[in-house]
Amino acid sequence: xxxxxxxxxxxxxxxxxxxxxxxxxxxxxxxxxxxxxxxxxxxxxxxxxxxxxxxxxxxxxxxxxxxxxxxxxxxxxxxxxxxxxxxxxxxxxxxxxxxxxxxxxxxxxxxxxxxxxxxxxxxxxxxxxxxxxxxxxxxxxxxxxxxxxxxxxxxxxxxxxxxxxxxxxxxxxxxxxxxxxxxxxxxxxxxxxxxxxxxxxxxxxxxxxxxxxxxxxxxxxxxxxxxxxxxxxxxxxxxxxxxxx
Numbered sequence: 001x002x003x004x005x006x007x008x009x010x011x012x013x014x015x016x017x018x019x020x021x022x023x024x025x026x027x028x029x030x031x032x033x034x035x036x037x038x039x040x041x042x043x044x045x046x047x048x049x050x051x052x053x054x055x056x057x058x059x060x061x062x063x064x065x066x067x068x069x070x071x072x073x074x075x076x077x078x079x080x081x082x083x084x085x086x087x088x089x090x091x092x093x094x095x096x097x098x099x100x101x102x103x104x105x106x107x108x109x110x111x112x113x114x115x116x117x118x119x120x121x122x123x124x125x126x127x128x129x130x131x132x133x134x135x136x137x138x139x140x141x142x143x144x145x146x147x148x149x150x151x152x153x154x155x156x157x158x159x160x161x162x163x164x165x166x167x168x169x170x171x172x173x174x175x176x177x178x179x180x181x182x183x184x185x186x187x188x189x190x191x192x193x194x195x196x197x198x199x200x201x202x203x204x205x206x207x208x209x210x211x212x213x214x215x216x217x218x219x220x221x222x223x224x225x226x227x228x229x230x231x232x233x234x235x236x237x238x239x240x241x242x243x244x245x
Contacts, residue, residue: 003199006054013046014039018110025113032117039114040094044086055202061091062210065182069214072145074179076170076231078162078239079151081189082111083207088149088184091209098146100137100169119144123169134169138176148173152228160190162236171224174217181215183231185238212238 021035051057075088089097099115103122106112115122121137123130141148150173152165174181188207192198212234218224 002054002203006050006199006202009050009054010047013043013050014110017043021110021113021117025117029117032113036114036117037095039110040089040097040118044089044094047086048090051202055199056204057202058204058206059087059090060206060208062208065211065214069182069211070180072179073147073182073214074170074173074177075147075149075182075184076228077149077151077184078157078186078235079153079155079189080157080160080186081193082156083189083192084151084156084186085111087186087189087207087209092147092149096144096146098137098141098148100134100148100150100173119146121148131172134172135176138173141173141177148177148179152231156193157190158193160187160239162232162239165228165232167225167228170228171221174224178217178219180217181227181231183212183215183234185210185212185235187239187242208242210238 017035017039021032021039024031024035048057048059052059075092077084077088085099085101088099098118098120100121100123101115103124105115106122112122119137119140121133123133137148140146150169152167152170153163154166154169155163157163173179186207186209188205192201192205213230215227215230218227
C-alpha cells in the first residue's frame with residue numbers, strides 16, 4: 001500500500017511541472033528556467049519529504065565543513081545513481097548547483113529539458129564536441145557563479161564500489177576556472193538504482209552525503225592529478241567507514 005501512496009504522491013508532485021516544462025520549453029527560455037528552478041528547489045525538497053514519510057527513507061546530510069565553503073567551488077564526488085543529482089540539489093541548493101552529465105540524459109523528458117534550461121553540461125562520451133561543451137560550460141559557470149559538480153568515474157557504480165577516476169573533464173574545468181575543490185562522498189544510491197527493486201529497497205533505506213575536504217585550487221597538472229588521487233583515497237576511506245558501522 002505504501003508503494004501506491006508514494007508513487008501517487010510523486011506523480012502529483014512532478015507530473016504538472018513536467019508537462020508545463022515540456023510545453024513551454026520550445027518557446028520560452030525564461031519560463032523554462034523558472035519552472036526548472038521550481039523543480040530543483042521546491043519539488044526536490046518535497047520529493048525527499050514524501051520518501052521520508054511513506055517509505056521511512058532517510059537522507060543523511062553531514063554538515064562538516066558547511067560553514068567553511070567558499071563563495072564558489074567545484075565538487076568532486078563518486079557516482080552511484082541518477083538520484084545523486086537530486087541529493088546534490090538538496091545539499092547545495094538547486095539554484096546554483098550544475099552538473100557535468102552524459103548527453104543521453106537529454107532524452108529523458110523532464111530531466112533533459114530541465115538540465116538544458118538551467119545550462120548544465122551535457123557531453124558525449126568522446127570526441128571534440130565534449131571538449132567544446134566543457135568550454136562553453138566553464139564560461140557559464142564563471143558568468144553565473146555556479147557550483148559545478150563532476151563525477152570523475154564517468155559512469156554510475158552498480159555495486160557501490162569506487163571506480164577509477166578519469167582526469168580529463170576535471171582538469172579541463174579547473175584549468176579554466178581555477179576554483180577551490182570540494183571533495184564529497186555519497187553512498188546508498190547503488191541500492192536503489194534498479195527499477196524492479198527500487199520501491200522495496202527504498203523502505204527504511206538511507207542515502208548519505210558528506211563533504212570530506214575543501215582543497216585550494218590546483219595550479220599545475222601535477223597538483224590536479226595529486227588532488228584527484230587524494231579525492232579517490234578520501235572517498236574510498238569514507239565508504240569503508242560507513243559500511244563498517
